[in-house]
Amino acid sequence: MLKIRNLVGGYTNTPIINGVDFEISKGEFFVLLGPNGSGKSTIFKLITGQLPCQKGEISINDKSLSSFSKLEKAKKVAVLSQEVQISFDYTVEEIISLGRFPHQKGLFKTLSVEDKEVIEEVMEITKVKQYRDTQFRMISGGEKQRVLLAKVLAQQPEVLLLDEPTNHLDIKHTFQMLDLLKEWQQTKGLTIFAILHDLNVAALYADRIALLHKGSFLDVGDVDTLRKESQLETVYEVKVNAQSHPTVPKPQLLMTPNHSKTKSELLNFDTSFSITKNDQFIHVQFESPLRTISNGVIGEGIQWLKHFCNFHVEKHYNGSNPKQDLQKWMEKYEIPFEQSVAMMTAVRLEDVVIVTKQIEDIKVIAVVTAGTGNAVDITNSSLSQSHEKVGTINSMVFIDAHFTDGALVNGFMSATEAKVKALHDLNVKDPETNTMATSTSTDALLLAVTQQGKETQYAGSGTVVGKVIGQTVYEATHKAVQKYFHRLQK
Structure with missing residues (x-):
């Protein structure tokens, strides 16, 4: 033409x-x-x-x-x-x-x-x-x-x-x-x-x-x-x-832009966040946004966010619009949902487990609530799981490191592998099939990274940072599930 x-x-x-x-x-x-x-x-x-x-x-x-x-x-x-x-x-x-x-x-x-x-x-x-x-x-x-x-x-x-x-x-x-x-x-x-x-x-x-x-x-x-x-x-x-x-x-x-953070602008990981805990929600707030990957109800995908919440709901909660419900609750407590990852659970929030680990210069914090009433074996074809039991494992993992997006996905996999290992070691089974559970039907996971230090492209099980993530998530999940079991026995 x-x-x-x-x-x-x-x-x-x-x-x-x-x-x-x-x-x-x-x-x-x-x-x-x-x-x-x-x-x-x-x-x-x-x-x-x-x-x-x-x-x-x-x-x-x-x-x-x-x-x-x-x-x-x-x-x-x-x-x-x-x-x-x-x-x-x-x-x-x-x-x-x-x-x-x-x-x-x-x-x-x-x-x-x-x-x-x-x-x-x-x-x-x-x-x-x-x-x-x-x-x-x-x-x-x-x-x-x-x-x-x-x-x-x-x-x-x-x-x-x-x-x-x-x-x-x-x-x-x-x-x-x-x-x-x-x-x-x-x-x-x-x-x-x-x-x-x-x-x-x-x-x-x-x-x-x-x-x-x-x-x-x-x-x-x-x-x-x-x-x-x-x-x-x-x-x-x-x-x-x-x-x-x-x-x-x-x-x-x-x-x-060409400008970069000065030393005075870098986060002191140990003092850069606050945690609010009560029977309604857990709120972790950082001074500056972190690079996140999550399947939370709010804040899913890869983003930059600074507020991280886990809200309690009744075990019979069956809201038609969970995202809208969470937004209303967050507005009530003046938490900006546009800057947040938010999850929900029927687990008692007083049973939250917080674990901190450090290997070399890598520090990881895991905040986990757990219930296994809705435990599932993902390889099982049954879709008849009940969602009326207390059975969600919600994990928030904070890492003082610098990840590429690929490393974020690696880290997400490492945290998931560690959770599955904890369920296996605790002999958690799918009640429908009596086979080993791999998760619950409504699990939520967050990885949040400060993006400080030398960039790393890998965070899988064969890396130091992957091991730290895995060990921290494993310990926190193991303890949280044990707390759940203990509460059931009361």
Whole structure:
């Protein structure tokens, strides 16, 4: 569709763009990325004709763009830049109607019925209809950008060239604009070439991206190109971490500032937290957020959090929305649930066990409550477990160390293995099958790490830190289950 071959050009005899080649297929959303000064705007101006090409060829459907008349080009290509200045004081509707000029016939170029229908349609979908009689200079920058989008859509081009089109828009209107463009791309076969500033937004909307570095393409590919962290760090000179979006199969990027904690800002692990215990809840609060992995009712997944709670419920509790219930209870006690991991248990909280261990320079604290009335053998196919017995093992494990996300998962496995070993040694059985239990049906586990010290990538059973986690969790679980057994005998 749109082909660029050996493009060379710039503002002086010394070119900024040096021999760039790429091709955009019909109906593709192609995004150009790069830092300020990399040449993005220069490429845009070369393609749109605002700058002359020193070398190279730009073609649409294998026909040189330079061979098109202005009217023919306007039927094929529309341009939306970040500039929103209009020299004359037109109304919004008059601005949009200019997009129909290439399609008007006759000497006097009047608007046809079809032209008016198109104008109405694009005003409606860009949500600017209410400004139709308003002078363009009287509306906001974001509204101006939507009006100019309506104008280029009214043009009904085959190719749309966008230079940072969301520059003046807030998050809501950025997504509205790009959703609209994506819909036109998919339903009308619109080909889009866009310069975008936000890497995460680009990852969500682009089919392919090109990464521009010092006037040349460093890489061209689908959006998973943005998972190449070292390449992005070379281009943007910022530490980058790529991760997956939680609901769509696209990468998202986290930027890390260069500043780091000073010694005075480091946590003293022994004094950096407080524990509140009563018959309603256990609340462990740290001075600073910890890196966490959890399957808690609140705060599940991998996060940064500083409040860790275990709430007591009656053994017949069968709430339809446990998360909502926990939020209400936490609000009552002024614990911010947005910054928390929260679990629930029918176990008596006075039977909590807290164990601290240290090997070498690694310190681990485990806070465990346990009941085994709902003990299960995970290899058993029966699903008839009753949840009306006191039978949840809730474990909160705090570690003064620095884990990668992979090490967090390792540590979670190590803690689980230790819990299973404790159940095995205590001969806890699944009451349905009389086989050895591996857990209870409602266990919750938290690992929280200070992220201090040397980074470790592994925390499995073959590592020192994995052993410390395992020993601490084993001892705490063993003692907590024994307390449960003792209470049953009373």
